[in-house]
Amino acid sequence: xxxxxxxxxxxxxxxxxxxxxxxxxxxxxxxxxxxxxxxxxxxxxxxxxxxxxxxxxxxxxxxxxxxxxxxxxxxxxxxxxxxxxxxxxxxxxxxxxxxxxxxxxxxxxxxxxxxxxxxxxxxxxxxxxxxxxxxxxxxxxxxxxxxxxxxxxxxxxxxxxxxxxxxxxxxxxxxxxxxxxxxxxxxxxxxxxxxxxxxxxxxxxxxxxxxxxxxxxxxxxxxxxxxxxxxxxxxxxxxxxxxxxxxxxxxxxxxxxxxxxxxxx
Amino acid sequence: xxxxxxxxxxxxxxxxxxxxxxxxxxxxxxxxxxxxxxxxxxxxxxxxxxxxxxxxxxxxxxxxxxxxxxxxxxxxxxxxxxxxxxxxxxxx
Numbered sequence: 001x002x003x004x005x006x007x008x009x010x011x012x013x014x015x016x017x018x019x020x021x022x023x024x025x026x027x028x029x030x031x032x033x034x035x036x037x038x039x040x041x042x043x044x045x046x047x048x049x050x051x052x053x054x055x056x057x058x059x060x061x062x063x064x065x066x067x068x069x070x071x072x073x074x075x076x077x078x079x080x081x082x083x084x085x086x087x088x089x090x091x092x093x094x095x096x097x098x099x100x101x102x103x104x105x106x107x108x109x110x111x112x113x114x115x116x117x118x119x120x121x122x123x124x125x126x127x128x129x130x131x132x133x134x135x136x137x138x139x140x141x142x143x144x145x146x147x148x149x150x151x152x153x154x155x156x157x158x159x160x161x162x163x164x165x166x167x168x169x170x171x172x173x174x175x176x177x178x179x180x181x182x183x184x185x186x187x188x189x190x191x192x193x194x195x196x197x198x199x200x201x202x203x204x205x206x207x208x209x210x211x212x213x214x215x216x217x218x219x220x221x222x223x224x225x226x227x228x229x230x231x232x233x234x235x236x237x238x239x240x241x242x243x244x245x246x247x248x249x250x251x252x253x254x255x256x257x258x259x260x261x262x263x264x265x
Numbered sequence: 266x267x268x269x270x271x272x273x274x275x276x277x278x279x280x281x282x283x284x285x286x287x288x289x290x291x292x293x294x295x296x297x298x299x300x301x302x303x304x305x306x307x308x309x310x311x312x313x314x315x316x317x318x319x320x321x322x323x324x325x326x327x328x329x330x331x332x333x334x335x336x337x338x339x340x341x342x343x344x345x346x347x348x349x350x351x352x353x354x355x356x357x
Contacts, residue, residue, distance in 0.1 A: 004290065004334065005333065007334055007345075007349060008331065011334050011348065117272055121272070124274050127326050128328060130326070131326035132328060154328065158327065158328030159328055161269065161330050165269065165272065168337075169271075169337075
């Protein structure tokens, strides 16, 4: 027996064992139909769960991308200010984010693939469940017990195989989603802890931003000083210097002149 | 014959298509026996492509069981080994 035949046999026998069987074969149909509806609901939830995970990863990609863009801006700002060391630091952090972003985008693609697979599984199962429902009513209405048993077995093995397949697809999607959620959680924690955000947050600022800020506030102080020097204060200072001399001169001038003026009087 | 690719659905295959797929099948089994993960993935991909090309999708509403069940395209060697073991992959 080929390996695939073995796999097929094992798969089918397990799928059939998983189906509820009642003493009355016709009740088996109802039990099975209920299980099918449950499984359909489970696939729908699975699709929604995967979509939620995908959106979460998308959000993280956007967050990290914004931070990466900000670091790029800081690097440009630092270069303009002739601070190559700061620019290098900003670019180093940006490259760290870039690998995270690439990683997350791969996950995003994988989750998208799982979502599509489960959506298709849902459509296939849905078609078969509807078909089973019709068959079930026909069997219950039309056939004698002996005939019913054969028809039931046919319908059950077909739906059982599909249910086994869909159940497996849900399980795999859940496993993958759980793995990715763990990683997404780790990235959320990283962002929350400030390890990533610290490098580029607008609100808290980071050492690069602080240095750039410090540089700009330094230059603002210089500009203010220069303005003060060029405006009203510089003449005052000059005036004070000269004024001292002038006063001294005036005193020296005035004293003799007053003396002179007094002298003639 | 009806062949199911897990996670994809059922295909109808003419009997004469099988001889061509047997060679591909042999490669997959050899890779599994050798524990060659990369060889296994390549061979499985080729086999599944062969089924998709030679077959036509089986009527969606049918409740026919498959004659042959093949693993999903992204199955790992370990997963296929699990399918062959007693506690298997199938939930329930």
